Amino acid sequence: MVVEVDGADHGERVDEDEERTLWLSRNGVRVLRFNTAEVLGQTAWVLEAIQDACVVPA
Numbered sequence: 001m002v003v004e005v006d007g008a009d010h011g012e013r014v015d016e017d018e019e020r021t022l023w024l025s026r027n028g029v030r031v032l033r034f035n036t037a038e039v040l041g042q043t044a045w046v047l048e049a050i051q052d053a054c055v056v057p058a
Helices: 008-026 036-041 043-054
Strands: 002-006 031-035
Touching: 002 008, 002 036, 008 031, 031 036, 031 043, 036 043
Parallel strands: 002 031
Antiparallel strands: none
16 A cells, blocks of 8 residues: 655646556555645544555455
């Protein structure tokens, strides 16, 4: 799993993100993406999302 935090100026690189995410997904890597405001302002929610992504379904 990859956890990516995007900064405020990140909007300029959306195409690169999509390409990288597609490549990673095709190679079995899950990508979680959050923006800086979410990480700083909703830290508990971000950590819960990461934790939930680590749980393997039964």
